[in-house]
Amino acid sequence: MERADLISGVVLAVFGLMMLAFVIPMQIEQAPEGYVSPRLVPNLAMIVVVGLSALLIVKTLRQTQKPTSLPEIVFSRSEMMALLKISTVFAVALVLFWLGTPLGAGVVLVAGTLIFLGERRPLILTLMPAGLLLAIWVLFYKVLGTAIV
DSSP states (O other): OHHHHHHHHHHHHHHHHHIIIIIHHHHSOOOOTTSOOTTHHHHHHHHHHHHHHHHHHHHHHHSOOOOOSSOOOSSOHHHHHHHHHHHHHHHHHHHHHHTTOHHHHHHHHHHHHHHHTTOOOHHHHHHHHHHHHHHHHIIIIIISOOOOO
16 A cells, blocks of 8 residues: 555656646636736645645655565556546547537446446436436536537
8 A cells, every 4th residue: 555655646746746837837828917817726726736745755655664575566457457448438538529529428428437337227328328418408508508619
């Protein structure tokens, strides 16, 4: 567990620093003089993420190292396979979205994730994506009166 904490802390710290250094300045415009910068909340959030990651790294490094006879496996094979499956679902959904079918992307995202998580009941596989997409449609088009795209 200590090795997983160390890896998680380093990955999150690098992610936060990359967001602070590159993504937030490039993607969020400056506000005019006298206004609160729209970069404020994302910067604060990433500073908190980096700070908590640093605490996790320090906590992990301060713990006493216990001698183990076997090397600790950070991620099991089944966890890596689950990550690969979910990443595939997200990749397919992104491609469908970029091709101009947000509805298809939403269905693939919800139904594909359910299938990969082991759901086999057809009623759930049809009603959950339909219900979620219908709820999103009602929220944006009927309640808010705006378009999604």
